[in-house]
Amino acid sequence: MKRFIMALFITVLVVGIFLGSCGEPEETTTAPTTAPTSAPTSAPTSAPTSAPTSAPTSAPTSAPTVTPQYGGVLRMITPMDPTVLGYPAESAGRATYYQYAILERMIIYAPDVWQNQNYQGILATSYTFENDMKTWTFQLREGVKFHDGTDWNASAAKWNFELRKEAGNSTTFNSMESCNILGPHTVQINFSSPANTFEVELATGIYFISPTSFENAGTTQEERIDWARGHPVGTGPFKFVEAILGDHVTYERFDDYWAGKPYLEGVEFIIVPDATTSKNMMIAGEADAYIYSEFKETLELEAMDGFYARYCKHHTPEGIWPAALEPDSHMYDKKVREAIEYAIDREAIIAAISLGSPEVEIMYQAPIPGDPAYRPDFGRHYDLNKAKQLMREAGLENGFETTIYVRSITGRWADMALFVQAMLAEIKITVNIEMINPGQYMTYLLFGWPADTLFISGIPNEPISNFVAARDYACSPAGVPKWNYSTVQTPEMCALWNELKAATSPEATRAAYVALSHQAMDDAVGIYMMDWPDTAVFADYVKDCDWIAYSTKVWNANTTWMAPH
């Protein structure tokens, strides 16, 4: 009997292992065959006074006549931990999406932002600027309450603006001269210089918290800030409950939300670093959405029944940037930069790494079609002979040795580096590949890349492109930290950059932006490779969720609901 039990146990164990090795569902290895998720189809919101009472897109599989239902906790898998939740002066990076449902901004991008560069009002119903964009006046939304029951009004707005200035870590707020209350719901802010990127900053990174909760949180400012970092008290449709690093972050419904009671009872972010595990949790029904999903897993889940995927384009173009600040470096010569670009076969690389998805598009310039700076005919397409000719003209027909730095956050860039290494060998450039960690990346990015090297990265992009151009093409003396995406600083580019920074009207800003962008293209400052979309996957019972429907910076969580499942 004992022997029989032992034999049975061993048999079950061995069979289990063998079954396990064959146990992956067929769908997970099948190439995606379904059509890509369609772009938002609803009418764009034009006025900045509209409230986010309806989502701009619905799930592709949802019937348009279904009545939204209350109830349920939306469980969203995400690979990242939050860093700072409730102290807006330190909100930065991708993990700010944790704030979308709990803290609010005065304005956010409207659904037609990529086409018409429009905003939509949240905590402000309207605003004006005058005095060469130095004076901004906001009419605030009435009837809005913070989660602690206090009112959102001009005095709360002023307090928040002054908190930002006090933090001393914003170039825009460092130039704030005064903030005046003009009425119970009217506030005016004055800058010493034109604040021509203020709208974008308001729409992307300036959140508002309750002054009362903050002030009551400690006896010193340090204590209050420390408390606020982990205790967000805002006006959003959900209230913060708890954050356990590495595990979960939970919110509950805010019944007094100004745009009406949200449909969901709560939101739970489940922090799962591994993409395969995330996919399995979705299949097993342990989560309702998977945000910032890995591309491969997104395609695999989309190919299965019961899920839909979303691809948000234009936010993270990816490419290769030469370090060309040193006059004695090879890459200082525009011909070398052009030769490198001509030697790279974008189509071959993207065909190899995009897993056959049409969602990844080739790029030859920073502006996207429709952008005022977009040039339809511009592009240094793959031409090996031209590349060799340019190297000869630069006196480098025997090539040189360089290093390509690759951020270690995605294997995709390492693959790209291998292709580039092989392609540049054709023009006798020997490329060494070096993986760098986030700390090393930030050091290089802000204080400059080693001379004559290349780096591969994604570049955070915004629909309001002058903001991005002002950041990427900044001219500053060596040693002063700046975003070193572009390291080419020709006199022409610096003059145009100064023009952009000094622009005092939207028209002047746009004209300066277009001129600077064209100069950057002509100067071959970077090799834009592809528009790699941000992705998310939802169970098909998740309805009217506009998460990354048109921007990675927007989620009107109050409109999301779940059908019975």
Added chain:
Amino acid sequence: MVTYIIRRLIQAVFILLILTFIVFGAVRLLPGDPLLMFLNATDIEALSPEALDQARHELGLDRNLVVQYGIWLGDILQGDWGKSLHFKNANVLQMIGQRMPVTIHLGVLAFFFSSVIGITLGVIAAVRRGRWADTVATLLANTAITIPIFWLGIIMMLVFSVELEWLPVAGYTPINEDFWLSTRKLIMPVICLMIGSLGAVARLTRTSMLEVIRQDYIRTAWSKGLRERAIVIKHALKNSLIPVITVMGLQVRFIFGGAVLVEKVFAIPGMGRLMVEAVDGSDYPVIQGAVLVIGIIVVLTNLIVDISYGWFDPRVRYE
């Protein structure tokens, strides 16, 4: 015995000092400026070079290594483990306090089951040497050693969670919150974490048992007509366990090492993941705090193992 323990504890303090100093220096050799992980990029653009220097000074990053180490050690002794550079609101001691019980929960279960099952398999293989039970046990032990943890985790997840829907895919629930859910969530991670140790313990137990059961006193026991169970458990097993205990002590290190993979695959918020994230983000205070705690646990485990020799073999003296 007491003298021996005191002497070992004093040695442990020196070991920990050397360990933490090496780690303290090593993390500073990692490329990347930790200040940039503390301040976000927009901060840095807005700050003047003087303000950056001031921030560096406030974090103590502008001092020489020995001074920085001395300050850190002094603060540790006063209970101030510092604050995470990456998670600005997080106290390092609290972070470790949250994560360590999770890894200990996982590790204790893995250690217990790998020891019990490993020793059992080893004993069966030795006692039934050359028979089918030995073949199967040895095969299982060898398989256990060679299975990659990551692969096993994914396969078990697909079989038991996705296909059969018996177990949750991932996550962690504290045992005091929901015992059964906690247990169900830990079954697969524990199997992954214990599998390598199980194989090693089983193989070593078998070898050690084979040596012991050839001894004269075991033959005498057989000739006296004692029951097999009494001979194996009472006379042979206890004497064959000394090398096994040594290896089991060493397994504690591998459990912490394996936790890095297992906690990532099963989304468990333990020390392994904390360490990886801290290294990736040049989060010095977290790395140093975590290494200190893990160091203490490993050193104490080794001490317990050494002390336990005396129980298994009364001939061992501690003078």
